[in-house]
Amino acid sequence: MVTQTLSSYITASSYEKIGEKAIYEAKRSLLNWLGVAIGGSQHESVKKVLAVSQVIGSSPQASVLGRTEKVDMLFAALLNGLSSHVDDFDDTLLETVLHPSAPVYPAVLSFAEYQKKSGKDVLEAFIVGTEAAARVALSVYPSHYWKGWHITGSVGGIGAAAAISTMMRLNVEETLFAIGIAATDPTGLREMFGTMTKPYHPGKAAMNGMLAALMAAQGFTSSTKSLEAERGFVKALSNEESFEMITKKWGETYEIEKNSYKPFASGVVTHPAIDGIISIQKKYQLLPQQVEWIEITGHPLVEELTGKKIITTGLEGKFSVYHCVAAAFFQLKAGIHEFTDDCVNDSCIKGLREKVRLVINETYREDQAQVKVKLYDGREYIHTVDHAIGSQQNPMTDQQLQDKFIDVTGSIINTEKKRRLIDLIAHLDEVDDLAEFFALCCPVFTENHS
Incomplete structure (x- = not known):
């Protein structure tokens, strides 16, 4: 009943039930993630995947952050996940070395832009999706990681599925199926570290999770025990059976509250x-x-x-x-x-x-x-x-995160846009229309510059 219980917790979640500390950390996570996504948007790997989307004929539904192009929601999730991880400058939950934002925020923001969701919708979906991903990570770590799985990609799709299920207000059964569809599609081998395929992992996880929720909403089915079954996610991909980590004390605290941010652009x-x-x-x-x-x-x-x-x-x-x-x-x-x-x-x-x-x-x-x-x-x-700067015990301050955002976005967006985005994210829960947010992420140069 683990997957069933998790699905019921996800569907019962609401913004009003989430504590201020989790909301505060979700905003810090967004500022950090958005900065590195915009900063990585001109990387050669992003251009290559963007070219694929153009060959396919992707519909212009959502923004490639830091670029002028728009693509369909799925490719936007893939591209923004890729760009946010390409410099290895994003956040980490150190207990499992999961990068929580890279597979979840790309799915959430791509869906939010096309479906015209609010700032509260974004924050709620991100917190719930990250909670699901982080708890599944805890249930399979460390053996899952040591076997060679890149945990950000492998559990990230489940987190993205939970996030989009939250935004779509899917019922328990639909959410259950979304988790199952995502669970059957884990992404990421650690063999790929040091190549373009490593940052592809969270992007593909974001894409997979969104697709899973969209399919579940159409009535596409999966196993009802995708996490706990004998041939399910946890037992197939790890030596652990820490199923209690997935649902224990759900809603009392949030894993996002433990998030840490990188002052250095490396592992x-x-x-x-x-x-x-x-x-x-x-x-x-x-x-x-x-x-x-x-x-x-x-x-x-x-x-x-x-x-x-x-x-x-x-x-x-x-x-x-x-x-x-x-x-x-x-x-x-x-x-x-x-x-x-x-x-x-x-x-x-x-x-x-x-x-x-x-x-x-x-x-x-x-x-x-x-x-x-x-x-x-x-x-x-x-x-x-004893505790490196950026860790939970020695965290980066709000000012340091703002300085990092200004630095990593470089000349892609101008100073006025940077300052406005910093302020907008700080008050994201008060924003009903995110059109300005996405406009501010658009670069100041022409496409020929990139």
């Missing part, structure tokens, strides 16, 4: 190491020729997810803790520029990269690391990061 498990090397460099201003070696001690996922030593592209660099530390040593940051092809192939950074070594400590948390720098003259400098 989240690299952030403690980046934080540590920047702290050392700010204090001592070391030169690369002084350094004999740099030792990073961290959680096992640092090696599992970001252990790439031989890299040639910026996308690969995001999954190389060696590059992350070397680039941050020189630049005192790890933003979008530090993960370009040029930066990855810079001779000075490549040279320092070879001096970085990794030590795994299974007692460390994902947001914890120790950075030790040994100089040729015998001096050693050590910095321990």
